[in-house]
Amino acid sequence: MLILSFFAQRVISSIEVNTIILSLFAFFLILINKGKFFKQDFELLFLPILLIVIGVFTAVFNKPDTYDLIRDLIYFSKPVILILTGYFVARSIVDWKTIFKTIIYLGVFYAVYHISHTIIFTDYSNLSVSSIRNTNGLSNIVIIFAIALLILSRRITYFKLFSKSKTNSLLFILSISFILYFSRTMFLGLLFLILGFLNYLKLNKKGLKYLTLLIIFFSSLYIYLFNANISRKGGTLETFLYKLKVAPSEIFSPKLNLKNHAQLWDHWRAYEAYCAIQGLNEKPSTYINGKGFGALVDLKFPAPLSKEGNIRYIPILHNGYVYILYKTGILGLLTYLYFLFFLYYQSYIKTKSIKVRTFRNLVSATAVYLIFSSLIIVGLYNPDEEIALFLGIFLYLKSNAIKKI
Known part of the structure; x- marks a missing residue:
């Protein structure tokens, strides 16, 4: 059942069919488990459900197109379904x-x-980074979770899963695939997961030490990148370094020349977010509860985002925080931030049980991944990722371990 749930999420490309199948699967699992939830997990799940309520409530007054409304309802409901499934x-x-x-x-x-x-x-x-990725896939979150779990099993004796030689062999295979994805998101995501799984992301003495090392590493990297002559049309490695170089401005640089397509593409995430904020500025009161489900973001020009043709109005953004703000306003954004904070805070709760502590760290590390990925790939609301499945699995393992002690 675990494998089927992951396969259904990744293999079925249609989000509508995907969501229907996973909904039926989740309903079946709830039935055979008699719907038994741990209280704290049930209360937590109420937060993403509240986002759905806000989006639907606001949509009633804005009267969007029915298809767009249903599509947003699916986008926001799917993480809840995946959490329940996991x-x-x-x-x-x-x-x-x-x-x-x-x-x-x-x-x-x-x-x-x-x-x-x-x-x-x-x-x-x-041969180029873009051609390799377009042909063979952009990313796979299961691989970075598998690597992080193997490293956890090596570092903590209680969580040992395989012999040392087998662990190293599996890590080698996973690492080759990880490298071949040339994914900035996977690179940073894996870094956060490993540090989180090993309890190095708390703001204590140990955590601050690793945070300082991370700041020094990335500062040194970007000093090199901004001083090196790196071309976006260079070789495979050079293209990847160029993508790393433009990553910060890709998120936070809205001032663009629309006629310069290369520049626009390099900063597309920032441009999407800029257009969404402009849409909210047209009527400042929408900042409170957003424009509701079914609202589309106007890109100001038809962009070549689909094989079927150019698109001017889009339903979803790369920046998850702006996406939630646009659909559900400050109320929804604060709800989402509280949801992430509650998950991250799990690593601060003291316990003498190494099992409970580690499972709490898994939840906390997943939250850190979501905090990061919400900036660039919609976070929890990415319809193509399995992150909500992992979250549901880790939440249960954490709560069940607490119950047993």
Whole structure:
């Protein structure tokens, strides 16, 4: 059931079909588990549900197109469905080690497929980062969670899953695939997950030490990148370094020349967010509860974002914070931020049980990943990622471990 839930999320490309199948699957799991929720998890799940209520309530007054309304309802409901699926799948499995091993083996399966696909289908006559990624896939979050869990199992004896040699072999396979994705999001996501799993993301003496090292590392990296002559049309490595170089301005630089398509594409996330804020500025009262589900963001010109043709009005943004603000206003954004804070705070709750502490760290690290990914790939509301499944699994493992002690 665990493998099927992950496959359904990744393999079925239609978000409508995907959501219907996962909804039925979640309903089946809830039935066989008699809907038994731990109280604190039920209260937490109320927060993303509240976002749905705000979006629907606001939409009633704005009267959007029915199709656009239903599409947004699906986008905002899907994470809740995935959390429920992960939660009750984990509840159906007795041994937490079985869950971890399944995630790792699934990651290895994806890695082997990705490596094989890259070797066979890459156009070596036109080798570039974009061509490799467009042909073989942009990212795979299961792989970075599998790597982080393997590193956790190596560092903490209680969580040992495999022999040292087998762990190293699995890490090698996963790492090759990880490198071949050339994904900035995966790179930073893996960094946050490893530090979070090992409890290095708390704002204490140990956490501040690692935070300082991270700041020094990235400061040094960007000093080099901004002083080096790196071209967006260079070789494979140079193109990847260029993407790293423009990453900050891609999110936070709205002043663009619309006639310069290369510049616009390099800063597309920032431009989307800029257009959304401009839309809210047209009627400042919409900052309170947003424009509601079904509201579209006007890009000011038809952009080549689809194979079917150019699109001027888009339903979803890369920047998850602006996306939530646009649809549900400050009320929704504060609700989402509180949801993320509640998850992150789990690592601060003291316990003598190494099992409970580690499961809390898994939840907290997932929250840090969401805080980061919400800036660039919609965070919890990315329809293509399995992050909500992981969150549901870790929430159950944490609460069940607390109950047992």
